[in-house]
Structures are given as structure tokens and as C-alpha cells.
Amino acid sequence: MKAKSISLGGKRFGLYISKEMIARRVRELGREINHDFEGKTLVLLCVLNGSFIFAADLIRSLKIDCEFQTISAKSYGDLMESSGGVEISGLGEGIIGGKDILIVEDIVDTGNTMAALVNFLEKLSPLSINICSLLHKPELLVNEINIKYLGFTIPPRFVVGYGLDCAGKGRQFPDIYALTGSDTK
Ligand code: 5GP
Numbered sequence: 001m002k003a004k005s006i007s008l009g010g011k012r013f014g015l016y017i018s019k020e021m022i023a024r025r026v027r028e029l030g031r032e033i034n035h036d037f038e039g040k041t042l043v044l045l046c047v048l049n050g051s052f053i054f055a056a057d058l059i060r061s062l063k064i065d066c067e068f069q070t071i072s073a074k075s076y077g078d079l080m081e082s083s084g085g086v087e088i089s090g091l092g093e094g095i096i097g098g099k100d101i102l103i104v105e106d107i108v109d110t111g112n113t114m115a116a117l118v119n120f121l122e123k124l125s126p127l128s129i130n131i132c133s134l135l136h137k138p139e140l141l142v143n144e145i146n147i148k149y150l151g152f153t154i155p156p157r158f159v160v161g162y163g164l165d166c167a168g169k170g171r172q173f174p175d176i177y178a179l180t181g182s183d184t185k
Contacts, residue, residue, distance in 0.1 A: 006177050008166045013159075013177035017152060022134075022162060022176065025151045026054070029132060030061025032149060033102065041065040043099045047117065048072045048090070049171070050106035053163035054134045054151075058104060069095050075113045086116035096124035102149075106164050107135040109156075111143030118145075135159065135176075154178075 005014045033042070042062075046055035048070050059068055072090040101121060108114050114131060121129055132149035139156045160166045161173035170177075 002175055003173075005180070006160075006170070006173065008160060008170045011166065012180045013161075013166075013170075014180045015175055016154075016157075016159060016178035017162075017176040019162070019174040022151070023057070025134075026057045027061050029149045029151060030058060033058075033132070034061075034063050037064045037100065039064075040100055041067065043067045043069055043095065043101050045095075045101055045103050045121075046070045047103060047105045047113075050163050050165065051104050051134070053171070054106055055104040058132065067099075071117070073113050073117055086113050088116060088120050096121055096126045098125065098127055100128045101126045101130070103129065103131045105131065105133040106162075107137070107159070108133045108145055108147060109137045109140050111141045111145040114145050115143040134162070 002015065002018070005012055007013070042064055044055060044059055044066055046052060046068065049072075055068070059066060069092070070090060071088065074087045075085065103114070103117060103121070105114060118129060130148045131146065133147050134151040136147055136150055136153050137156045138153060158166070158179040159176050160170035161176045163171050164176065165171045
């Protein structure tokens with residue numbers, strides 16, 4: 001029986017996207033990616049930490065040839081608002097050049113993180129870069145970001161679970177929860 005609400009750091013979060021809905025959408029995204037990259041080798045670039053569960057599910061829905069790599073991008077710290085600055089680290093050498101890259105992200109909010117990531121990766125001469133994001137809050141977008149594979153569009157509410165955290169906690173919940181009450185961002 002799944003929890004209808006959870007409490008993290010004194011804040012209450014209500015069930016928002018069930019694990020069943022997530023699983024269905026991940027399968028659909030996998031089908032699209034299988035179709036678009038048939039006959040090619042795709043490098044899934046999982047953006048840590050938030051995307052580790054999504055990327056693990058997504059790669060298991062793929063039948064095409066694929067590799068798995070990770071990169072770290074930090075933008076939020078312990079706050080629930082985008083800080084603007086993005087720190088990118090942890091990418092091994094020779095991973096990007098001449099390859100088809102699929103950035104696998106948990107959520108695109110202002111787009112600052114994704115814009116910084118794409119800018120960083122483009123300098124490493126990939127064959128192509130595409131973006132797959134589980135969630136997107138278009139109302140807060142301040143950058144032009146083309147999310148080719150998108151799980152769900154959501155309003156500007158702070159969400160946790162399925163890899164997404166609140167001050168480091170809550171990543172382990174299989175469902176996604178949204179902050180409730182007047183303070184929903
Ligand atoms: P952006 O740079 O697009 O504003 O923010 C992207 C990053 O902020 C995401 O990778 C994620 O780490 C974090 N983020 C944005 N919105 C949320 C949210 O609602 N919940 C959580 N847990 N993280 C978020």
C-alpha cells in the first residue's frame with residue numbers, strides 16, 4: 001500500500017505521480033528512443049544524482065546498442081530554488097567525441113543546468129546531443145531547451161521521490177510526491 005503523503009524535513013508532500021504512471025511513461029519513451037536510434041549506438045549520460053533511478057529504468061527499456069555514463073551537475077544545493085550557478089564534474093575522458101549522446105535528466109526547471117550541460121558537452125564534439133527529461137516545469141524556463149523525450153510536464157511545484165531529493169532525502173520513494181500547502185514551490 002503506497003503512502004498518500006510523506007513528510008521530509010518538516011514539510012508535507014502529497015502523492016503526485018504514481019510509480020505505475022512513471023513505469024508506463026518510461027516504457028513509451030524507451031519505444032520512441034528504440035525507434036529513433038535503431039542501428040546506432042547511443043550513449044546514455046545520466047545526470048547525477050537525481051536521474052539515477054530514471055536512467056536505470058530507461059536503459060532497461062532499450063533494445064538498441066547503448067552505453068551508460070554519468071556526469072554530475074549541481075545547481076540547487078539544499079535549497080528548493082534554482083541558484084543559477086551550475087557546477088559540472090565527473091565526466092571521464094573520450095566518452096563524448098564522435099558519439100550520439102542522450103542526456104538523461106530528472107527535471108528541467110529554469111533550464112540553467114541543462115543549458116550549462118549542453119554548452120559543456122558541445123565543446124567535446126559529439127555526433128549528436130539529445131535530451132530526455134522525466135519532468136519539465138515550463139513556467140520557470142528561462143533558457144531555450146529542446147527536450148526531445150519528455151516524461152511529464154508539471155506546474156512549478158517542488159517534487160521528491162524516484163531519485164529526486166529534498167535536501168538529500170527522499171530519493172528512495174518509488175512514486176513522485178509534490179510539496180503541499182501554500183508553500184508549493
Ligand atoms: P534548473 O537548472 O533547470 O533550474 O534545475 C534543474 C535541477 O534542479 C534538476 O536537475 C534538479 O536537481 C533540481 N530541481 C528542479 N526542480 C526540482 C524539484 O521540484 N525537485 C527536486 N528535488 N529537484 C529539483
